[in-house]
Amino acid sequence: MLNCKQATALMSQGMDKKLGLWRQTSLRIHLMVCDGCRNFNKQLQFLRAGLRRFPHRNG
């Protein structure tokens, strides 16, 4: 089973490329049981949204 450190690494990697099925599944299971990593995952998505919007922040 994944620990949180490994899970954060996989979540970050998943932002850049598609994870293999096994990694994807172990991550999914970790996220089901770990609310800290669930929050981390949402926050990574938010960072990306923020960075995309950054040039347009002043209208």
Next chain:
Amino acid sequence: MENELISFRSDMLKFAWLQLRDESSAEDAVQETMAAVLIGKQSFGNRAQLKTWVFAILKNKIVDIIRERARFSSTGAALEEIPENAYDDLFDERDHWNADTRPSAWGDPESSFSSQQFWKIFEICLTRLPENTARVFMMREMLDLDTEEICKELAISPTNCWVVLHRARMALRLCLDDRWFNAGDRDAEL
């Protein structure tokens, strides 16, 4: 059109500087962009469309400058800027989150997008990323290049490239958490 371009200038300079970390290169990128827009003479229905177009050109100019630079310099430096053990304290001996570092919910973070103050903090956090780390990260997230392209441009291995991206995300997440989402006094940070 010219007035609008002038009104975008300061945002353009900041955007270019975050990636190039050098005022004269940022200035070059912005001026070349303005020239390209004026020569292009496209017409735009509204300001937002024009701004999107202008930034698309600016992104290309920035990538050109980074490519040019990569030819002359080694950018392996990115890997050493944030050390490998920088985030070890977040985890316990089993590598699970410590009680006080476990990420807590940010609520409805998108609502911060309408806050000027949020964007100031966001910019501060981006500025605090070390130079080469920032370059790799921005190429990925702001210029929207894929990691393969970035590794190739900067001549770093895919694994190292990805490690740099991960550390940049850790740093930015912690900074926003500290200074905005879980900040006791947001004003104190400005």
